[in-house]
Amino acid sequence: MAFSLSSLFSTDSKSVLGVDIGTSSVKVVQLRRDKGRVVLETYGAIALGPYAGVEIGRATSLSAEKIGEALKDVIREANVTTTDSAIAIPYSSSLVSIIRLPLAVEKQLAQVVPIEARKYIPVPINEVLLDWFVVNDGKKSADGKMDVLLVAIHNDTITKFRNIGSEATLVPGFFEIEVFSAVRASLDHGLAPVAVVDMGAATTKFYVVERGLIRESHIINHGGQDLTLNAGRALGLTVVQAEERKRKYGLSGEGPATAPGASLPAGQAGADLKKSFELSLAPMVSELTRTISSWETRTNQTLSSLVLTGGGATLRGLKEFMQGKVQTEIRLSDPFGKTQAPAFLEAILKDAGPEFSVAVGLALRRLQELS
Numbered sequence: 001m002a003f004s005l006s007s008l009f010s011t012d013s014k015s016v017l018g019v020d021i022g023t024s025s026v027k028v029v030q031l032r033r034d035k036g037r038v039v040l041e042t043y044g045a046i047a048l049g050p051y052a053g054v055e056i057g058r059a060t061s062l063s064a065e066k067i068g069e070a071l072k073d074v075i076r077e078a079n080v081t082t083t084d085s086a087i088a089i090p091y092s093s094s095l096v097s098i099i100r101l102p103l104a105v106e107k108q109l110a111q112v113v114p115i116e117a118r119k120y121i122p123v124p125i126n127e128v129l130l131d132w133f134v135v136n137d138g139k140k141s142a143d144g145k146m147d148v149l150l151v152a153i154h155n156d157t158i159t160k161f162r163n164i165g166s167e168a169t170l171v172p173g174f175f176e177i178e179v180f181s182a183v184r185a186s187l188d189h190g191l192a193p194v195a196v197v198d199m200g201a202a203t204t205k206f207y208v209v210e211r212g213l214i215r216e217s218h219i220i221n222h223g224g225q226d227l228t229l230n231a232g233r234a235l236g237l238t239v240v241q242a243e244e245r246k247r248k249y250g251l252s253g254e255g256p257a258t259a260p261g262a263s264l265p266a267g268q269a270g271a272d273l274k275k276s277f278e279l280s281l282a283p284m285v286s287e288l289t290r291t292i293s294s295w296e297t298r299t300n301q302t303l304s305s306l307v308l309t310g311g312g313a314t315l316r317g318l319k320e321f322m323q324g325k326v327q328t329e330i331r332l333s334d335p336f337g338k339t340q341a342p343a344f345l346e347a348i349l350k351d352a353g354p355e356f357s358v359a360v361g362l363a364l365r366r367l368q369e370l371s
Helices: 064-077 103-117 155-167 178-186 224-235 239-249 268-299 318-323 343-370
Strands: 002-004 015-021 025-034 037-047 084-089 094-102 128-135 145-154 171-177 194-199 204-210 213-220 305-309 330-332
Touching (some): 015 155, 025 064, 025 343, 064 155, 084 155, 084 178, 084 343, 094 103, 094 213, 103 128, 128 155, 145 155, 145 171, 171 178, 171 343, 178 194, 178 305, 178 343, 204 268, 224 239, 239 268, 268 318, 305 318, 305 343, 318 330, 330 343
Parallel strands (some): 015 084, 194 305
Antiparallel strands (some): 002 037, 025 037, 194 204, 204 213
């Protein structure tokens, strides 16, 4: 899938590309700034399944060379015109933790953090790229300590993603852990804590964000491919057929006969498909509600809303289904809402938005760096 808007806009200013490499697809978004506005120039996505010899929608584990090949293909299909880029690093390839340090060492963090980080990082410090910043929530610490957000990425991971970028002749301005990109594109700068639920093919990631900072993170081992595989088994469909129906009908209750040649009462096949997806989603929603309840009890705070992002969040009817199970207000991420695009694309971009949150967030940060 790709859509190019380049011909609709002049290209005088600097364009940047956000690259999100997931387990089932690669997403790219090209933005530029024009008179203070962020303009969407092009975007595209390509499934990684065919590069791994498996069905579209399945999670993959590919070499840097194969991913680079897919990235080149989506760049070509989307008519990307820039090499200035930013690339997301998977959350699973990083370590993010909040550590508490005495306020007195604030000016010596460059010396203190690497020493303190050894307690949290299971590999030698010289094998990771280390970053940190002080969490400043405007409140004086009663115990004379401060919270420091610690971020570590293994050097091998950086090398892998740098090689993927090189394969596609991109020049990355930075690498960023996907959660920070998703939060930038999905949330506004509110004070109340918000949960971000990022639904991928293999896993679902849950983050609590307060004042723009990640306060809590949790990985749920259920993703979009589970819905496809379970529906295929339950309804006698191939993986390809189940994936197609998931994308087309979702939880709408609509759909054709469950299998080719099957004869069912009107509406029954769609109801069976919906029921299968609901059963597949149940473990994820159950773990999600437990995680939310645990966080709210432990912190004595209430989440103001829950934002759905990632490719899995584009499932028809998902928001309404989850709202029936979770008390917290649910909304879908709308990253393209932060960009300027033709009015006729508004509905398409709103539907596709959750899948492109990370790529948009990367490009937004890169534009900010260049302005």
